Amino acid sequence: MTNKKRIIISSALIVLLFGGLWVMELTMNTASMLFVVLKKGAIYALLVAAINLLQGFTGLFSLGEAGFMLLGAYTFAIFTIPVEMRENIYQYYDGGLVQFTIPVWAALILGGLVAAFFAFLIGFVVLKLKSDYLAIATLGFAEILRAIFQWDKLGVITNGSNILRSFPGFSSVLFPFGVVGLCLAAMMLLINSSYGRAYKAMRDDEIAAEAMGINLFKTKLQAFVISSFFAGIGGGLLAMYQLTVKASTFTAALSDELLLIAVIGGIGSITGSVLASFLYIAANEWWLRFLDQETFIGAFKIPLLRSGFRKVVFSVIIMLIVLFYRRGLMGTREFSITGIYEKITAFIKKKKAAKGGAGK
């Protein structure tokens, strides 16, 4: 398939996707859980892809994603809470220090930048560590960040440990899809660029990569900063979705959860991450909720079903994937519509040829 054709098909699909979403929003009941899945799934897709950029493409085992999300979310919230609401929200801190707002898009990007800046500082310190030590150190940094944001001495900026709210959110599912789409596209482009190849080389064999003239430290730092940038934007989007931000929710468990989703999707596949995110959110928030409800069929109470069962089922699924299905849904392959198109056309051609042959 030619490049031109590929671009045409891809852009047509993107238009179709957004058009479809738009129509869905106009015609369907927006209170449906479907829209929760679409919104939250899109945001998780970005977050999981960001973690996969490190884990899957650069070979850096980081458990500090939650810390960067926290930075993004807080930056977004702090700079977008309407000035008139501040007196109320920063009630213990005389309305806080920041007394202006910036546009939503700027706050999102700023959130990404702040996360990237901190990633630069942290990466400078910890990126020389190897695999599991790196994981623990990044986890530690995320916990330290969380403690700093809860510190009441910084309350005039962060509102201490108290909740931040009343900042703008989004109502249409098109917004997160747009932002996440852009970010994912950027990530895909990066991975397929010269830098992406350098990342993968480093993941496969550090010593050989170094012999190819790739500066390990610089390149790792770069990947770490970029991943954190996207995590920051993801954090900002998550804040917009949740409409409240609180430091205590950005725990190590959140990083673990994201990492496990990346494993489900396949370490080293961005589309796998996206697919797994939507599936995870859909199952977790919607399809499998029934597992948590005590259910009766007639007088018969279905055994096991009660609060918490959903999570047990989930963790068992995750363990099964980790143990027996180590490559996840997608392995390291990427799912591409053009690829499928090619396969289908090839298949049709084959059929035709076969038919033609039989006809003769």
Place this chain on the structure above:
Amino acid sequence: MKKLLSLVLICALALSFASCGGGGKADEKIVYIGVNEPATGESGAGGKQETLGIEYANFVQPTIDIAGETYQVKLVIVDNETDTAKCPSVAQSLVSAGCSVVLGAYGSALCIASGPTFEAAGIPCIGISCTNPQVTLGNSYYFRICFLDTFQGKVLADYAYETLKARNIYCLAELGDDYSVGLVNYFMEEFKALGGNIVANETYPVGNSDYTSYIANAAKLKADCFFAPINIEPAALLIEQSNAQGLAMPLLAGDTWDSNVIAEAAKGTNLNIAFSTFFYSEVNDTTKQFTEGFKKWLKDNPDKLTANGGNDTVAAVSPLGYDSYFVALEAIKAADSKDSKAINDALWNVTYSGVTGSVAFDKNGDVDKDAIFMVGVDTATGAFKFITEQSAAK
């Protein structure tokens, strides 16, 4: 195999896209009432007890007449895991289930986190034991049937100053918990205004289990009262460790402590515990009647008894939950519709006299309850004992 699995999953996703167009249950003779409560996490115990009150109310009054027809009232109970990050999705699942009105939640932070979702969907919420003023402030869909922390803080400060004769108070709150941070804050304001002294105001992180250093701090700073309006689970640990360390000063707390978990923990200790609460069962006939009925219902349902912590002690949040259910029914009756919007409009004018006092909402959606019970624990038997009824008027 792998491809097949992926394909199946994708199909499932696509199918559910298609299937969720409608969701119209308009013809059914059912009114759905959402219960947004924590069943797990730090506030799990309290959330469950609150839910029990609602379930009992639903057991007492399972139907309602709207426009001359009898409707079944069904509860949609969800667990928000005491996690503000989970609240929006959980709230949305209630919206998606078609709830006309939502009850809950137990903690103020959870209400604040869920509020915007319900506001956006136009579904009224009746807060049950969320005492922080921020819950209803600026949200025209959030109501509440309990007193506020500003009031509770004042009452507690008065009690500490006048009754306990405390002058130096040590305060402990949970980091990031709007309820305990807020209540400590209001308490400190009032207590300072009375001329008392706050020796320290500390916070502990969520999930903390070691309180010995806070207890030691209070002792070192020579406080004469330990004020800790914290959640039930940490409170149980605090009581246990205070006892082990031989804490000499009284422990003072807010409404969350009205739970059998606290009573259990305090049983057999040498502590002097007092807290403020919404309800005391021996006040009048209504309360006595409720207590009897509720206890019987608990005993008839072993599951419920387990959820209540294994015994039949009535926590204040249970009658409060019970009342919230009836307030919701009143509003539906007044609106004569199961439409959320109409119910919301009707709620502003609802008046109802329940087991925890009378309910009438002001312009913020708050009630003007003017009485608080101060209750202590009889450490020998592990039972609650009534101390006094404080009112704002004082």
Place this chain on the structure above:
Amino acid sequence: MSEVILRLDNLTMQFGGVTAVDSLSMELNEGEIVALIGPNGAGKTTAFNCITGVYTPTNGAIYLEGRKIIANHPKRRGIKTFGGSNKKFEKDVIIRTPDKITKLGIARTFQNIRLFKDETVFDNVLVAKHMRSRQNVLTAMLRLNFKEEARMRKETKELLEMQDLYRYKDEIAGSLPYGLQRRLEIARALATGPKVLLLDEPAAGMNPNETLELSEFIRDIKEHYGLSVLLIEHHMDFVNQIADRIYVLDFGKLIAEGTPDEISNNPAVIEAYLGVDEDA
């Protein structure tokens, strides 16, 4: 032979108490193929690792085209341990990471092939072009400098065609037969645009035929790219075929140097290789 391109001056490498390379001095002239031989554990690979910056030598210096590229002084350790600084020693100390060395024009292969096993043949070579690519993250991500990318791809294609590897370009490197993997590793090293090529046991595990092919191949690329080659090898047949000069290491020390003929008849070498023969 013309000018010295790579020179080791008193190179010493100690690990703990063990001296793996002991005051090694050697030279590689431009356009020459030189072999470094010696028994197992003689310190050949360690010397390679010092040249390429994987290890920081304990003492000595390495010159590329007369320019000092790596240097260390044993006294520096004292400074590092006890603090302070001593200009006299610090001035002479030059430490470079492997990527810097590669940039300076020394490329290498590894004893146990280190290809990027999960990537395609094409990408394996293309990644070596990254080092000299003139794009930054942003332009690379947004494809602003597509000419540069196209150039890199073109050069890679040319290189692969030259090595007769282009027909495997979409294969996964790890799935290639062993001989091809060796060739690919050399091609990848060439893609970094080196002046000096270091080959660590390129003929290991090859049969005589393959070995013959390999020596042809190395000579070809040397001519074509104007390289100087330093190689480690055990296969004496191979070394004798290909090397202009041979250095022999034993216990980290240089015990002999000379042409293949000289070396074959050197008693010290026979002793190191075949063992001391008391009766002889």
Place this chain on the structure above:
Amino acid sequence: MLKVNDLIVNYGGIKAVKSISFEVPQGSVVTLIGANGAGKSTTLKAIAGLIKPAGGSIIFNGNDITGKNTTDIVRMGVTLVPEGRRIFPDLTVLENIKIGAYLRRDDLKEDINWVYSIFPRLEERHWQNAGTLSGGEQQMLAVARALMSRPKLMMMDEPSLGLSPIFVKEIFNVINTIRSRGVTILLIEQNAHMALKTADFGYVMDTGEITVSGKGSELAVNENVKKAYLGG
């Protein structure tokens, strides 16, 4: 005693051993010599059960031990002194010796004295951490450790590797001593002269195949062998 038939071993995707056959008779010293990467170590590892062979069979004392696990093979009386000594540096010398007899439950005193009699130097240092020994002493220790399992067949992988000439001589003396106590030895060496002088029988391996074989003394003067090492 040991019979290897058409052994094929794949190692890291490479055919390291391509169908080799050889025999080690009871009480003899047999050596496998050959260049690096010829597949000698792989052969020994396959016999010891550390690597599963891809084909062929290994018969020890009439029992098929192909693909059995190492513990069982060791219990049958086969032991391997691995390449590069591989002593346990954090254990003391005595512990290293004792662990050689890990599978035995009887009294070790006699055996310990026996190995001390062969390696008196080890007795002097029995309390030291093995990591502090010199290379030669470590090699002694590795041999002593292997002897403690009372092996019937002892395989040695390049025992002279990286040792000074004096120690090399000592090692070969030890090999002779051990053999005189009735232990059969399969030896891998690059130090061909010494190995062939000691061995009753020798095989020359090249890129996974056995190219030449013969009596040790014959091979030592064989021009082909010389060629394989020093070329033309």
Place this chain on the structure above:
Amino acid sequence: MNEFLLMGMAEISGGGFFQAIAGFFQTNLPYILAGISVGGQYALIAIGYTMVYGILRLVNFAHGDVFMTAGLICFYISTVSPLIISLPLTVLFTVALGFTIEKVAYKPLRNAPRTSAMISALGMSYLIQNLALYITGGLSKQYPQIPFISNSVTIWGATTKMVTVVTPILVILLVVALVTLIKYTKIGMAMRSVADDFETSRLMGIKIDNVISMTFIIGTFLASIGSMLYFTNYTAIVPSSGAMPGLKAFVAAVFGGIGSIPGAVIGAFLIGICENIIKGLGWTTFSDAFTFALLIIVLIFMPSGLFGEKKTDKV
């Protein structure tokens, strides 16, 4: 909130040196006691981490959760049987759990990349926590009172539980026993050799899997003892009870030098005491953060910890 510090300082500046020390000690005794107590409990968990890491190079994230499960097991058993039976049974079941986890979650991944095993450990931790959540129904469980160690005792003016006194003694006894086991028994020797070198250990006839199982058994045994002490102090068990102590114990193991048992114990005591003193100084927000800051400093400046051995990696 520096008044705490100032008080201590004021006492130091007044009076003689020894008096000042004694004074400081006296005012801060409750923190130090709490620190010693919790430090000893961390130590018992840390040994499990350090031993597993020493042999498998795996951070067994599930270890903290096994510790929590030990608490739950004891709670459930003690509702049906007296403590004299339920305590040994707790140890037994916990050990069985540790053994099973290794067989199920780690053994199949022995030849997989290290990150796979680590992800498996994370997944296992997630699974155990969720199972605990499901079984307990999300409510915290009150740990049974163990007689004697639950009693209050007054030391030098500070009142505390008997367990505070018992913990360090018990920890020292157990560590001495463990070190003896590792130093002077055959299985201990095998463990050390497996930690040094897998392949050569196999050549000695050692069954690697058995040794690894043994490591998990010892680790979980100590964790179950630790849980008895810990939950006697902090009586409420929730599914996440094990997470923080687990992480802190791991930090202690790194601090002491991974693979070193005395190192892990000393590290654990240090962390326990420091953490409580920090709380005493009023920096409670940072008491957990401190642990991680310490971890990062150690990892960067002292990667082999206090007692760990330097390992040079080979190219």
